[in-house]
Amino acid sequence: MTSYQTGLLVILSINIVIAYGAYLPIAAGQMNLGIAGFMALGAYASAYVANNAGLPPIVTIFIGAGFAGLLALIVAVPILRTRGIYLALATFALGQIVAAAILNVELVGAAEGYSVLDHFGLATIAPITIATIAVVAYLNRTRFGLNLTAISQDELLANLFGVRTRRLQIAAFTLGAFFAGLGGALHAHYYNYIRPQDFNILLSIYIILFVLLGGTRSVLGPIVGAAIFTFLPEIFRDLDKKFSAFFDQVPDWLGQASAWRFAIFAALIIVFMMLRPQGIMTRGATRAAARWVAWCVRRLGFARSSGARP
Amino acid sequence: MSAVPALKIDNIGKHFGGVKVIDQLSFSVPLGARTALIGPNGAGKTTVFNLVSGVYPLDYGSIALNGADVTHVSQGERIKFGLARSFQNIRLIAHLTALENILLGQQIRAGGLRGLLYPLNVFRRNKWRDEARAALCDVGLEAYGDDMVGDLPYGVQKRIDLVRAELARPKLLLLDEPAAGLNPTETEELQAHLEGLTERGITLVVVEHDMQFINVLCEHVVVLNFGSKIAEGTPEEVRNHGAVREAYLGREEDEEAFSHAS
Numbered sequence: 001m002t003s004y005q006t007g008l009l010v011i012l013s014i015n016i017v018i019a020y021g022a023y024l025p026i027a028a029g030q031m032n033l034g035i036a037g038f039m040a041l042g043a044y045a046s047a048y049v050a051n052n053a054g055l056p057p058i059v060t061i062f063i064g065a066g067f068a069g070l071l072a073l074i075v076a077v078p079i080l081r082t083r084g085i086y087l088a089l090a091t092f093a094l095g096q097i098v099a100a101a102i103l104n105v106e107l108v109g110a111a112e113g114y115s116v117l118d119h120f121g122l123a124t125i126a127p128i129t130i131a132t133i134a135v136v137a138y139l140n141r142t143r144f145g146l147n148l149t150a151i152s153q154d155e156l157l158a159n160l161f162g163v164r165t166r167r168l169q170i171a172a173f174t175l176g177a178f179f180a181g182l183g184g185a186l187h188a189h190y191y192n193y194i195r196p197q198d199f200n201i202l203l204s205i206y207i208i209l210f211v212l213l214g215g216t217r218s219v220l221g222p223i224v225g226a227a228i229f230t231f232l233p234e235i236f237r238d239l240d241k242k243f244s245a246f247f248d249q250v251p252d253w254l255g256q257a258s259a260w261r262f263a264i265f266a267a268l269i270i271v272f273m274m275l276r277p278q279g280i281m282t283r284g285a286t287r288a289a290a291r292w293v294a295w296c297v298r299r300l301g302f303a304r305s306s307g308a309r310p
Numbered sequence: 311m312s313a314v315p316a317l318k319i320d321n322i323g324k325h326f327g328g329v330k331v332i333d334q335l336s337f338s339v340p341l342g343a344r345t346a347l348i349g350p351n352g353a354g355k356t357t358v359f360n361l362v363s364g365v366y367p368l369d370y371g372s373i374a375l376n377g378a379d380v381t382h383v384s385q386g387e388r389i390k391f392g393l394a395r396s397f398q399n400i401r402l403i404a405h406l407t408a409l410e411n412i413l414l415g416q417q418i419r420a421g422g423l424r425g426l427l428y429p430l431n432v433f434r435r436n437k438w439r440d441e442a443r444a445a446l447c448d449v450g451l452e453a454y455g456d457d458m459v460g461d462l463p464y465g466v467q468k469r470i471d472l473v474r475a476e477l478a479r480p481k482l483l484l485l486d487e488p489a490a491g492l493n494p495t496e497t498e499e500l501q502a503h504l505e506g507l508t509e510r511g512i513t514l515v516v517v518e519h520d521m522q523f524i525n526v527l528c529e530h531v532v533v534l535n536f537g538s539k540i541a542e543g544t545p546e547e548v549r550n551h552g553a554v555r556e557a558y559l560g561r562e563e564d565e566e567a568f569s570h571a572s
Contacts, residue, residue, distance in 0.1 A: 146430065150406070153403045161414055162387075162417045
């Protein structure tokens, strides 16, 4: 693997962890637009503790995630009283507050950014991502996951059947913030340098899009969404060279063809959302994918055993 | 008949804006019986269910379940007093399978954090899924267990809605138009099924427009009009009650039309 490919896989791994941070509240019918704020808290807390307390970073990332979860738990009670667009705005404001606060704290470099000493590579980050996927996949197969879906669809009905709707929403919000903080901490230890502006609203919106595009009802949704958002801009990167015959026709006043990749990317997202508003990985799609994998495995096994015959 | 009624509604009232939807209403539901709640459209039948299940708070009055005052108990806690209900417009979770919808009915028995984190779908079998599957089998729906509930036919959804409420193991079950939209065969099956529930000790309150259905099923009828009780008694007594005939038919007397009122 080239270092470029390894780097992409690391970014994908981090994006998946963060995507679950947005996925859990969305599964409970809540939009958290402050994900970047929780990431920032996780990143800075982990970096500071690792730099100063001499704890190994594998421990401090969970301390950072814990801080993000704790903040979520504290603000959940007032913030989750709001609904719909108001909840989105309240969480957006929270994210801005966290970033603005860090911008003023000299202890972690304020606007200049903060150097993180310990480095994580793919070998450390990938297992953490796999563990995160496993935790969410497990939760999806318990009453916790079942009840979150029920709440997101019909809160009153769930409540009448004895589902503790408020508590579960707080739990989903808090656990989501924990994963966002964990992803932020991984980000810090991968890039080894963090700035408050790395954790802006655009990032929060992208992470929400990972989940909405990938699918909100399947544990595979955030993975697929994160993969599309990680790889597609990279695929577009060399498009102007591959299709120079076409891109040479672009008139000069439109500027560099390669600079249009984000516009093309955004247009594709809109098309995707129009064609498949429920997200790419619905539960039906997940089942079909599982059947397909099983079929491939069988085929592979058959091919091997027949190939081994003398 | 037991002295403590399954449900005691004591002089309750509710208004929405300037409209008095329920006005000084009192009645009791005897334990172990099948009671019908009838009345013309807009009489407040579904509102009574919403007040009993705590969806709306009362303006005044009190509600007791099996002798326990639940007037100030929140909607999410009333199920602990043995109350479950179905809905006129079926409220199933469309993005869950039939089986998962039924699993939701068991929620109140599943307990706290351990029940919440118990793996439902990791190992091949567990007691909750087995129980839910058995309940589906009992009503002949085993084939639909893994289908998304939103894709299923109306009659099937209706049965799933009922089974889900039953799996909360309620003492009192409120059914809002359980026979609406069912064909004659399905209606007969429903009747037999509901009689079976009473044999298992569940008290039923049924809101229904199909008088034929009520005549066969219920031994006790409460008639509402404009949010107040206008009559109460056996189906026979209620049928011959002057105020009831007036409420349904105006002043004209027409036995035929009343017995088929829908």
